[in-house]
Amino acid sequence: MLRISKMTDYAVVIATHMAATRGPHAARDLAQETQIPEPTASKVLKQLSRAGVVTSQRGAKGGYALARPPQQIGIHQVIEAIEGPIAVTECADETTDSLCEYETSCGVRANWQRINLAVHQALAQITLADMSFPIQDTLVTLLRSSKEADRARVTEPSGEVH
Amino acid sequence: MLRISKMTDYAVVIATHMAATRGPHAARDLAQETQIPEPTASKVLKQLSRAGVVTSQRGAKGGYALARPPQQIGIHQVIEAIEGPIAVTECADETTDSLCEYETSCGVRANWQRINLAVHQALAQITLADMSFPIQDTLVTLLRSSKEADRARVTEPSGEVH
């Protein structure tokens, strides 16, 4: 559904929470503060750690901390930490340089790169610091009107033709 | 994985193919030309039709045609035809005006609207007409270097700290 997984949702919630309150956090504390089940939160944190988004400290008084200031962590880094490289389609995944089997005949799928790039850049603009602020009403309005415009565009010219 | 489904991939391939060669197309022909299994292609076309992206004509000599010129069909309309509204997370889905259960306590999740808007706008920029052109080398280079920059940014400052 062009939808991120719940795990990624959790990851962003946790990361944003860490951004709002610096310092080392135990996984258990983060779980409680974000109302995410502890084993799940722990799993997410491990993945964030492996991706280098957060640093970890083992042992007593250990915990997790953001690897960099929130302004320097793009939301796409959090997403990629959980979901792997943002590749909208398989053949748009440039980690392998191999072309998909239809590449020669289709030429269309290659254009997914375009979409991929657009999405990637859109996400790169948003940092954890941005996410710490409460939502702005103007933003919601913007989004809603943009969607309504689309609906009008779709239903208007085609109408109930068929 | 922030990844569209195969069905949506098919939908874009088919729609782009239709954009490149105007006129009514039988589902069977489209299936053969795009190398997509016929029942699957047919299913996709029905969904595109219901969403108003293509028009349909029943009976002998019937078929499908784009509802509007390719320049006026945004890639997000094709995606939404198959996957429903582009809502990156559940609580970012504004079709229901209800706030998610954590809304009051979290305030973070509401910021998904931001991401949603960014992705939506990114996709709206790209039309079917854009997809008809063969990929540009510059674009690939851009994408690749942008990703590599990210990797460097992630691995460099955190390094092998832990």
Place this chain on the structure above:
DNA sequence: GCATATAGGACCTAAACAGTCCTGTATGTA
């Protein structure tokens, strides 16, 4: 040495996806 806390991976359940097939209905043509 013990309590605390992360690392890593195995494992299970439920839901979503991908794909096929069947029946019904509309339309052009002989």
Place this chain on the structure above:
DNA sequence: TACATACAGGACTGTTTAGGTCCTATATGC
């Protein structure tokens, strides 16, 4: 009018993936 063609809608199924839990190993501070 009959028939062939082609879309409409939905049922159905096998496979894959996500979501979530739990267990064991390892590192660290007191």
